[in-house]
Amino acid sequence: MADPTKDTYGRIARFYDTLLEPVNAPLRAIGWKLHPTNSSMTVLDVGCGTGAHLEAYVDSGAECFGLDASPAMLEQAAARLGDRAQLELGDATALPHKDASFDFVFTSLFLHELGNSVRKTALSEMARVVKPDGRVLIIDYYVGSMRAKGYLARSVSMVAERIAGRDHFRNWRPFLRSGGIATMAPKAGISIESEKVVAGGNLALWILRKP
Ligand SMILES: C[S@@+](CC[C@H](N)C(=O)[O-])C[C@H]1O[C@@H](n2cnc3c(N)ncnc32)[C@H](O)[C@@H]1O
Numbered sequence: 526m527a528d529p530t531k532d533t534y535g536r537i538a539r540f541y542d543t544l545l546e547p548v549n550a551p552l553r554a555i556g557w558k559l560h561p562t563n564s565s566m567t568v569l570d571v572g573c574g575t576g577a578h579l580e581a582y583v584d585s586g587a588e589c590f591g592l593d594a595s596p597a598m599l600e601q602a603a604a605r606l607g608d609r610a611q612l613e614l615g616d617a618t619a620l621p622h623k624d625a626s627f628d629f630v631f632t633s634l635f636l637h638e639l640g641n642s643v644r645k646t647a648l649s650e651m652a653r654v655v656k657p658d659g660r661v662l663i664i665d666y667y668v669g670s671m672r673a674k675g676y677l678a679r680s681v682s683m684v685a686e687r688i689a690g691r692d693h694f695r696n697w698r699p700f701l702r703s704g705g706i707a708t709m710a711p712k713a714g715i716s717i718e719s720e721k722v723v724a725g726g727n728l729a730l731w732i733l734r735k736p
Pocket of ligand 1: 549575593594617635
């Protein structure tokens with residue numbers, strides 16, 4: 526279980542968007558095109574961080590929930606979203622939601638940070654809480670062939686993962702070696718419906734559903 530007293534994002538939460546929005550904003554736009562939401566939908570962002578992605582779904586009128594293990598990141602999300610989304614401190618490996626609660630479950634740049642067995646549990650939890658006809662969107666590192674732009678982006682990512690801390694780097698490498706989302710998601714009970722590779726092969730967006 527994640528321990529909120531050891532907030533690894535405590536020091537960077539205030540600067541997170543300044544650093545990451547140049548990467549996150551285009552990813553968000555692609556994710557939105559792949560799976561837009563509307564006011565009849567329920568949405569959960571797992572590892573929602575500062576809530577920048579969640580805001581796009583809030584703006585669509587969907588009923589939105591965000592969960593994160595970092596009090597500091599959630600503080601940023603609360604400042605951004607106020608009461609427009611229900612934000613919760615929690616652990617992705619034990620989601621506090623009933624089975625089949627959400628039309629759309631979303632997670633971005635989160636799963637690679639976890640150890641392999643924790644990641645599998647988090648994926649299974651997402652599969653559990655999405656409705657039978659709902660969809661999951663995952664944005665994360667891609668494991669496959671890269672173009673020159675991808676190698677450059679991957680080198681920058683490598684530095685960022687090292688700066689982010691020992692655990693990040695320790696978990697990121699086995700994530701890549703294990704085959705990433707394409708290999709792990711089906712083992713956690715959720716099937717890939719589509720895959721969109723971006724950033725020269727450094728990242729991808731997957732739409733998934735229950736088999
Ligand atoms: C790299 S940030 C990504 C934030 C946001 N999704 C984005 O795309 O900008 C990873 C987030 O996952 C959260 N996190 C890490 N382990 C977690 C866990 N076990 N349960 C829930 N959130 C977790 C961190 O606190 C952090 O906010």
